[in-house]
Every structure is written in C-alpha cells, then in structure tokens.
C-alpha cells in the first residue's frame with residue numbers, strides 16, 4: 364500500500380497530542396495500525412507501552428485482525444487493542460484489590476440479581492406496571508447518557524423529556540441499590556474509574572507510568588467521561604493520538620460527545636491537527652454523493668471528501684411497490700455474487716426478519732452482525748401464539764388470562780376469578796356465562812366469541828393472524844396501548860407484518876413455532892457461516908466496508924426516524940443531523956456499488972420514501 368503524504372505525516376507523529384480528523388475511508392484505522400508499527404519498529408517502543416482504545420469489542424477485534432493481516436511477519440508481537448470499558452474495569456479491579464473492596468458487575472449477576480431484572484423490579488415498584496422492552500432500552504440509554512455526560516439526574520431532566528414515568532425515583536433507587544450491594548454496571552465502570560484516578564494518586568501514577576502512548580480510534584464516539592479519563596491518563600506528556608470523523612458520530616443518544624473534539628485546540632494549545640480528506644474506499648460516484656449529502660449538516664468541521672478512485676457506476680435509487688418486490692430484487696441481484704463482499708444495511712433490526720426468512724428459503728448464507736434480535740421474544744408474537752393455543756383448548760384459563768383483555772368483548776377480572784372456581788374442563792366462555800346476573804345480550808357476545816375461537820382453531824397460521832388482528836380486534840388493543848408500551852403503532856404493525864411473512868410458509872401452529880425457533884437459532888449461530896452476506900444495522904456496520912451495499916426499507920419515519928422528523932417540526936435539528944450522519948455512515952461503507960431501496964407500501968400501509976432519498980435525487984437531477 365502506498366501511503367499518502369497526509370497519512371505519512373500522521374503516522375510519523377510521535378510525541379505530544381494530535382487529532383486526526385478524516386473523512387470515511389480515508390484510512391483512519393489504517394493510519395492507527397501503521398503508527399503502532401512505526402512506534403514499535405522505528406522508535407523501539409515496547410508494544411505493551413502503547414494503549415490503543417477502540418469503541419467496541421467488535422472494533423477491537425476487527426482492528427486486531429487487520430493488524431495481523433497487514434503485518435503477518437510481525438504477528439508474534441502482541442499489540443493490545445482494548446475497549447475503554449475493559450481498560451477501566453481492570454483499573455477498578457486493581458484498586459478494589461488494594462483496598463479490599465469487592466465490586467461485582469451487575470450485568471454478570473445471575474437471575475433476579477441481574478441488572479435487567481433489578482431495573483424491571485424497580486420500575487414495577489415505581490409505576491405498578493411492567494416495563495416493555497422498548498421502555499427498558501430507553502431507560503438504560505438515559506441512565507447511560509447521564510453517566511457519560513457527567514450529569515446529575517436533575518440536570519438531565521432539565522433538558523430532556525423522559526418517556527419513563529417516575530424516572531428520577533427509578534434512577535435514584537437503582538443507584539442506591541448498587542451502592543448498598545457494592546455493585547457497578549457498565550456505565551459506572553467509567554465514572555468509578557474516573558473517581559479513582561482523581562482521588563487515588565498511587566493508581567493514577569501507576570497507570571500513567573504504564574503507558575507511554577495512548578491512541579484512540581473512533582474518537583467521535585468518545586463521551587465526556589471517557590475523554591476525561593483519557594486526558595488524565597495521558598497527562599503530563601500528553602502523548603495522545605486520536606483519530607476521528609465528527610461526521611460519523613452516531614451514538615449521541617448514549618452520550619457520545621463529538622463537540623469535545625471541536626475543543627481539541629483549546630485543551631491542548633500545542634496539539635497537532637491533521638486532516639485526511641482523501642477517500643481510498645469508494646468509487647468517485649459514491650464519494651461525490653456522500654460529500655454533497657453530509658454538507659447539509661451544520662454542526663460539523665467542514666471537510667471535503669475527494670478520491671482518486673474511478674467512476675464506476677451511479678448510485679442506484681430503487682423504488683419498489685412492496686416488501687415482496689424488494690426481496691425479489693435482492694435475490695435476483697445477489698445471484699452469482701461473491702456474497703462475503705456484499706452487505707445489507709437497515710435502520711432498525713426488525714428489517715432483518717423478512718430477509719432472514721427469505722434467505723433461508725433461497726439458501727443464501729448470511730451473517731448477522733447484531734445477534735440480539737428482539738423480534739423472537741416479543742410480547743406481541745407471544746400474544747398471537749397464545750390466541751392460537753387458546754383456540755385449540757378454550758378451557759385453558761392460564762393462557763386466557765394473558766389475552767382476555769386484548770380482544771373484542773369486555774370481560775372483567777371478577778368474571779375471570781369467578782370462572783376459575785368452576786369446572787375447569789368447561790370452556791372459559793361457558794363458565795363466564797354462569798356469572799350471576801349476566802344479561803342475555805352479554806351471553807350472546809360470549810357465544811359469538813366461543814364460535815370465533817372455534818373458527819380460529821381451524822385456520823392456517825396466516826389466516827389466524829388476520830382473524831386475531833381484525834375480527835377479534837387485537838389491532839384495536841395495539842392501537843390503544845402502543846404508546847403505553849413505548850412503541851408507535853406502526854412499529855407494532857410492522858412486527859405483525861413480518862410474523863405474517865414467516866407464517867405464510869407454515870401450515871399449523873407447530874410449524875410456525877418451530878420455524879421461529881429455527882430462524883432465531885440461525886441468527887445466533889450465523890457467526891461461523893462461510894461465504895455469507897452480512898446483514899447489519901447501520902450502527903453496527905461502522906468501520907466496515909463492502910464491494911456492494913444495499914440499504915433497504917428506506918421509508919420516511921423509519922429513516923430518518925419519526926422522532927427526528929417531529930423534532931424538526933419543532934425547530935430542533937440535532938436528531939435529524941444524527942440521522943443524516945447515520946445515513947452517511949451507511950452509504951460510505953460501499954466500495955463500488957450502492958443500492959438505496961424504498962417502497963410505496965410497507966405491510967399494507969402507504970409510505971413515503973425517505974426524505975434523504977428525495978434530496979439525493981434532486982441533487983442528481
């Protein structure tokens with residue numbers, strides 16, 4: 364590889380603080396790896412005296428693999444690429460050992476003591492209601508945000524509206540619980556490590572003496588607390604080398620603080636600033652589209668991407684009518700391709716469900732970058748399955764108790780409790796009909812319900828889902844309750860839609876549940892699949908590159924997200940700018956071919972193409 368002058372300059376930087384600001388594909392990771400080698404070979408720095416911090420475990424691994432590939436002959440040299448969390452945890456463990464304190468990681472606790480169960484319990488105590496997965500995620504993000512931005516809960520609430528009822532009580536109870544039990548969580552690893560470094564001179568000096576050089580990759584996703592830790596460690600020599608692209612900052616919701624980079628020269632008046640604006644990854648067509656697209660953001664260092672690469676083909680904006688058409692296009696277009704060089708990207712993990720079903724049927728090997736797919740354990744899927752199970756035995760009270768209030772025909776808790784005292788081999792409806800003082804009108808409703816469930820028991824899974832949704836009015840329940848569960852109704856509708864796609868190919872409940880289990884297994888075990896196409900959220904594709912990239916389901920309200928669009932309507936632009944950066948990260952993963960696919964109809968609903976696509980089209984015209 365022939366390194367450019369800009370790259371060489373950055374690589375040759377040895378002492379003092381430096382920030383390398385670069386565009387996508389400019390070789391940030393490449394520079395970091397070459398600099399490491401330069402320090403070791405030309406400056407005789409011992410590898411263990413270099414601390415390289417990456418953003419996630421996956422990028423630490425990716426970087427190590429790239430290092431080993433690039434410098435096969437140096438392989439016996441073990442170079443340490445660590446996440447900031449694992450670095451902080453080893454520091455905490457050392458401090459704990461010296462001071463005979465025991466810190467346990469709450470994420471590693473088993474069963475009821477585990478972080479998720481503890482938070483669920485605290486939420487229940489505060490709100491007398493169960494927390495949904497969506498709300499749990501939002502709650503955890505907010506807690507993480509507070510810690511990463513070094514805020515108090517009051518400061519957070521002053522500027523942020525939380526969708527979690529009684530957020531402050533929950534936050535404080537959770538903090539107290541951890542304190543009382545000597546527990547820490549992932550976010551506390553950072554705040555605790557900082558507290559230790561600030562208060563314990565011995566540890567601070569020991570860690571400062573341990574490393575001569577500190578390097579940070581993906582600096583744009585470094586949070587305030589992380590930056591404080593790094594600054595403390597690097598001082599007083601400040602041999603700190605950060606590579607970053609503020610345009611690729613996509614973790615604002617978790618407390619990433621790219622503005623910290625914009626202050627680099629204020630923090631280090633002797634700091635060197637390197638710019639790398641040449642892209643080595645993508646065709647001229649892709650680079651030019653990316654450049655125009657990101658320039659519309661206002662909160663950024665102004666950079667110009669250029670490339671010496673050739674024009675190959677224009678980016679492809681594809682409009683199809685339906686998901687089925689989108690899938691047909693993908694299967695056709697992927698024929699005879701080298702799949703390991705291709706990738707499908709989406710904004711939301713839910714989009715992967717239809718693709719997995721499709722690819723399994725067409726025997727297209729795939730690798731899922733995000734292993735945690737919530738769909739398979741979603742309460743909505745469980746509800747639908749419960750409806751079908753109950754239809755096969757309408758005396759099954761324990762199943763009925765989960766669904767009786769989610770369908771047509773009001774039935775009270777009192778009636779359920781009464782029915783429980785009667786002969787349990789009778790249908791639930793017959794038992795409720797016995798309820799004292801029940802009217803004839805009400806009895807006719809119960810009779811109808813009983814008949815409907817009989818009908819349901821004879822249906823194929825896909826007919827059954829429609830019947831549950833419309834005839835039994837489960838749809839109405841979802842509409843009325845979606846916000847309470849922390850969803851928009853559209854997301855729930857799309858979840859059912861993907862379940863229908865899977866159900867379409869099954870003949871009975873057994874086949875459907877087996878299929879769901881099998882697909883879930885495929886997702887979890889896809890890591891070792893050979894010659895596979897990569898499926899990934901855009902977030903998880905950061906740092907990667909592929910010959911062909913397909914970005915799918917590009918619908919307004921999904922990408923950009925509905926909350927960012929609503930914020931724009933109120934004159935707030937931060938969220939939409941983060942969505943734009945995310946879109947930019949997605950597009951800039953492509954080397955030669957980029958397809959952006961939108962639809963007219965998503966799961967029976969007319970939808971509009973992403974406003975980002977309209978913008979790209981206008982620019983092309």
Ligand SMILES: Nc1ncnc2c1ncn2[C@@H]1O[C@H](COP(=O)(O)OP(=O)(O)OP(=O)(O)O)[C@@H](O)[C@H]1O
Pocket residue numbers: 364365366367370385386387388389390391392393394608611643644905906907908951
């Ligand atoms: N001087 C060079 N000559 C040729 N190819 C290069 C050069 N520098 C980097 N590359 C290649 O360009 C691609 C992008 O490099 P790299 O992944 O290091 O960029 P990056 O800035 O970290 O990208 P991103 O921020 O978009 O993830 C890689 O395939 C890399 O091998």
